[in-house]
Amino acid sequence: MSDVDVVVIGAGAAGLGAARQLMAAGRTFKVVEAMNRIGGRAWTTSTDFGVPFDIGCAWLHAADRNPFYPEAQAAGWTLFHHDMGLDHLYYGDRKADAADLAAISAADAELQRLIEAHDGANDRLSSLLAKGHALRAAATFSGPMDFGQDDDEISIADFRAAADLDPNYFTKEGFGALVARFGADVPVELATLVREIDWSGSGVAVETTRGTLRARAAIVTVSTGVLAFEDIRFRPHLPEAHTEAIFDLPMGLLTKIPVEIRGDRLGLSPFDDLLIERHARHDVFFLCFPFDLDLMVGFVGGDFAWEIEAAGQDAAVDFVTDRLVDVFGSNLRPRIGRSLMTNWGGERLTRGAYAAARPGKAAARQTLAQPVGDRIWFAGEALAGPLIQTAGGARLSGEAAAREVIAQLG
Ligand SMILES: Cc1cc2nc3c(=O)[nH]c(=O)nc-3n(C[C@H](O)[C@H](O)[C@H](O)COP(=O)(O)OP(=O)(O)OC[C@H]3O[C@@H](n4cnc5c(N)ncnc54)[C@H](O)[C@@H]3O)c2cc1C
Numbered sequence: 001m002s003d004v005d006v007v008v009i010g011a012g013a014a015g016l017g018a019a020r021q022l023m024a025a026g027r028t029f030k031v032v033e034a035m036n037r038i039g040g041r042a043w044t045t046s047t048d049f050g051v052p053f054d055i056g057c058a059w060l061h062a063a064d065r066n067p068f069y070p071e072a073q074a075a076g077w078t079l080f081h082h083d084m085g086l087d088h089l090y091y092g093d094r095k096a097d098a099a100d101l102a103a104i105s106a107a108d109a110e111l112q113r114l115i116e117a118h119d120g121a122n123d124r125l126s127s128l129l130a131k132g133h134a135l136r137a138a139a140t141f142s143g144p145m146d147f148g149q150d151d152d153e154i155s156i157a158d159f160r161a162a163a164d165l166d167p168n169y170f171t172k173e174g175f176g177a178l179v180a181r182f183g184a185d186v187p188v189e190l191a192t193l194v195r196e197i198d199w200s201g202s203g204v205a206v207e208t209t210r211g212t213l214r215a216r217a218a219i220v221t222v223s224t225g226v227l228a229f230e231d232i233r234f235r236p237h238l239p240e241a242h243t244e245a246i247f248d249l250p251m252g253l254l255t256k257i258p259v260e261i262r263g264d265r266l267g268l269s270p271f272d273d274l275l276i277e278r279h280a281r282h283d284v285f286f287l288c289f290p291f292d293l294d295l296m297v298g299f300v301g302g303d304f305a306w307e308i309e310a311a312g313q314d315a316a317v318d319f320v321t322d323r324l325v326d327v328f329g330s331n332l333r334p335r336i337g338r339s340l341m342t343n344w345g346g347e348r349l350t351r352g353a354y355a356a357a358r359p360g361k362a363a364a365r366q367t368l369a370q371p372v373g374d375r376i377w378f379a380g381e382a383l384a385g386p387l388i389q390t391a392g393g394a395r396l397s398g399e400a401a402a403r404e405v406i407a408q409l410g
Contacts, residue, residue: 004028007206010221012040013391014380014398016183018219021402034193038183044174052174057391061165066392078172088274093326103134123359125154137277144302145285148252149356157362162388196233221380225251225351245368248361251352253305257298257320260337313341354389355382377401
């Protein structure tokens with residue numbers, strides 16, 4: 001006996017997308033979410049700076065294919081088109097000159113050409129990076145700061161499949177708020193942690209901290225990091241191919257370290273992109289004064305992001321402050337106000353920012369997308385086709401999984 005047709009696990013963009021499809025099709029379902037809010041990695045809060053700030057996703061990538069974009073437009077939200085061009089580049093405390101900038105622009109074009117032409121022999125992005133800091137800076141900007149992994153952990157095939165995310169927009173009201181608005185009508189059991197999915201019978205029995213739910217099928221939208229840690233047990237175990245695929249899609253990390261800057265704008269314009277390249281991959285990127293707010297939002301990615309989150313917020317803010325002082329001078333130090341470090345690596349319900357395939361393992365995404373026993377479907381940013389890693393892609397993935405489930409249930 002089933003309580004409902006479908007249990008959806010997780011109320012992030014994917015889970016909410018799946019639920020809304022099930023609702024529209026008149027199916028019975030339950031959405032269970034361990035957090036005490038919906039949105040998952042989409043989360044806007046005004047608590048830290050008194051204005052909406054996105055702790056998770058912020059850019060509405062691929063706006064022409066992103067279902068959230070027309071919804072933000074229809075809601076009359078403030079949208080800004082961000083060209084993602086590199087406006088300011090420093091090597092340590094040295095400002096890149098015109099020759100450096102010409103070199104990085106050529107390096108960027110060269111990197112794109114090499115990625116397109118890659119024949120699959122050595123699938124590590126780092127294998128394309130010749131010596132020379134211009135090419136490395138180009139790779140930092142698109143690699144760790146974007147993919148959340150260091151170049152030697154990025155699969156070229158995976159990277160290439162997801163490379164085109166233009167056009168990109170910001171919304172002043174917050175991307176997390178947009179996802180929450182999308183899910184506002186979806187009934188969700190909050191603060192309900194799933195511990196086990198038993199699929200030994202004809203449907204699924206989903207054991208949660210608030211009892212067991214029986215359904216004909218489950219849509220699992222938790223991150224591959226959560227799956228890899230076996231925070232949800234499967235009984236019987238998942239097929240070996242699925243288990244391997246989960247481990248071949250480890251979580252990358254992107255950490256935001258926003259700092260408030262009082263006083264003038266340091267000669268920068270709102271939404272300028274500033275990259276400081278350093279040794280040992282301790283590179284830091286800043287989104288400058290978005291919407292003319294008093295904020296410079298620092299980003300670190302890849303291995304260094306795991307290191308900095310482990311070191312803690314004070315160390316992270318010190319690091320960012322020191323880098324800004326390197327570039328803008330010590331008069332800046334007393335002008336720094338409130339600050340924050342996001343901590344998606346330490347968040348047990350995500351265990352990282354988003355998944356990236358290991359070199360040679362780009363096909364893991366297709367494997368994990370295969371339903372198990374015609375009753376367990378996986379969905380989410382890791383399975384979002386050309387929009388992997390994005391919130392818009394996660395939603396589309398959840399919607400697609402729900403349509404498959406609906407067809408399967410007949
Ligand atoms: C710092 C950062 C910056 C980002 N920037 C962007 C960006 O600019 N643009 C963009 O498009 N994307 C960005 N992303 C990625 C984007 O946020 C995610 O791809 C997307 O939100 C993932 O949605 P999802 O539904 O797949 O997963 P999630 O949002 O993680 O949803 C899964 C849900 O499952 C819940 N859960 C986990 N375990 C259990 C359990 N055992 N029982 C019940 N519930 C459970 C979690 O609490 C979570 O709510 C960013 C992410 C981060 C972390």
